[in-house]
Amino acid sequence: MLALDDVGPYPRDVPITIPADLLPVDGRFGSGPSKIRPEQVDALASVGRTLLGTSHRQAPVRGVVARVRAGLTELLGLPDGYEIALGNGGSTLFWDVATCCLVERRAAHGVFGEFSAKFAAATTAAPFLDESVVTSAPPGGVAVPAPHDDVDVYAWPQNETSTGTMAPVSRVADNGLVVVDATSAAGGLDVEVAQTDVYYFAPQKSFASDGGLWLAALSPAAVERAARVEPTRWVPESLSLTTAITNSRLDQTLNTPAIATLVLLAEQLDWMLENGGLAWAAGRSAQSSGHVYRWAQEREWATPFVPDPADRSAVVATIDLAPEVSAPTVASVLRAHGVVDVEPYRKLGRNQLRIAVYPAVDPQDVVALTACIDHVVAHLV
Numbered sequence: 001m002l003a004l005d006d007v008g009p010y011p012r013d014v015p016i017t018i019p020a021d022l023l024p025v026d027g028r029f030g031s032g033p034s035k036i037r038p039e040q041v042d043a044l045a046s047v048g049r050t051l052l053g054t055s056h057r058q059a060p061v062r063g064v065v066a067r068v069r070a071g072l073t074e075l076l077g078l079p080d081g082y083e084i085a086l087g088n089g090g091s092t093l094f095w096d097v098a099t100c101c102l103v104e105r106r107a108a109h110g111v112f113g114e115f116s117a118k119f120a121a122a123t124t125a126a127p128f129l130d131e132s133v134v135t136s137a138p139p140g141g142v143a144v145p146a147p148h149d150d151v152d153v154y155a156w157p158q159n160e161t162s163t164g165t166m167a168p169v170s171r172v173a174d175n176g177l178v179v180v181d182a183t184s185a186a187g188g189l190d191v192e193v194a195q196t197d198v199y200y201f202a203p204q205k206s207f208a209s210d211g212g213l214w215l216a217a218l219s220p221a222a223v224e225r226a227a228r229v230e231p232t233r234w235v236p237e238s239l240s241l242t243t244a245i246t247n248s249r250l251d252q253t254l255n256t257p258a259i260a261t262l263v264l265l266a267e268q269l270d271w272m273l274e275n276g277g278l279a280w281a282a283g284r285s286a287q288s289s290g291h292v293y294r295w296a297q298e299r300e301w302a303t304p305f306v307p308d309p310a311d312r313s314a315v316v317a318t319i320d321l322a323p324e325v326s327a328p329t330v331a332s333v334l335r336a337h338g339v340v341d342v343e344p345y346r347k348l349g350r351n352q353l354r355i356a357v358y359p360a361v362d363p364q365d366v367v368a369l370t371a372c373i374d375h376v377v378a379h380l381v
Helices: 038-046 059-076 091-101 114-125 220-232 241-248 259-275 277-297 327-336 363-378
Strands: 083-088 107-111 133-136 153-157 177-181 198-201 213-218 302-304 316-321 352-356
Touching: 038 259, 059 083, 059 213, 059 259, 059 277, 083 091, 083 241, 091 114, 091 198, 091 213, 091 220, 091 241, 107 114, 114 133, 114 153, 114 177, 177 220, 213 220, 213 259, 220 241, 259 277, 277 302, 277 316, 277 363, 327 352, 327 363, 352 363
Parallel strands: 107 133, 107 153, 153 177, 177 198
Antiparallel strands: 083 213, 198 213, 302 316, 316 352
């Protein structure tokens, strides 16, 4: 446990101790990097001499990549012809991959938070593309792009990690690829991947691994688009989707990946599949987030940030606190007791708690967390 002097904006004159019997078994509720289960760490330790520090071009590591690709294919229920590709760098890098390799002339974006805005900024700034069409909503709302005759990519996030909102995933038009950012959604929210052409994500959220990789479920149309577009413009090899696809089919990446990340990801996929697949994993997150939203609505000093219940994320719950309850103080007291990473997204600037409830987070720990918050607030008001 941290010393209170090590944290915070903590009020030194109001010491608050949370009883040990209220604390969650595991106090990690971060929106990414997220909780990694102890069993994953044990599995990683077990391959310390056989996989870590060995060539990613040889069969043992390529076997882990094959396991990841097969596991994602099963978990997401990929339609015939779709395939899993992966590459170095996270979703931030994939925005550049998509800008260079998937947008032929013009993109349309749904923007309703920090991360969806960054992808829209990337395609708008590209000198070889027309200015993007942006449909936006303020934080707490949801925006999905509308059909446009001259658009060839429609892009939006299924889940906005910065604000705790989620959007529907379905084709909005027949004249473009549907490219969905699933960074904090994949593995924790239900989805029909056939409604997309590119469903891309990183492994440090629902998949309880480290960052540094992007992964994408690609339709045949997306593969064809990249093969056709890339020869028409200069694309660095590190951003080439076609190169990533070629390497992925060999169960490897263009450059050396973090093997530990792959092992943790493979273990999480196995755990999800053994317990019932995506329906089970999404149901577990929905159980946890449902508790958080009900808990907030039952208190005079807490309110779900997202006003429309249909838009509230099932994997990242954002809760506004009344002005008399300092969210930084609550978060500091929790952190002093080993309950961490419930601070809001830094640029949102609200008196808020942000609680990630990805599948690895035990629903009983979520119940314990809200009991701890109740205890802290009782000493503040």
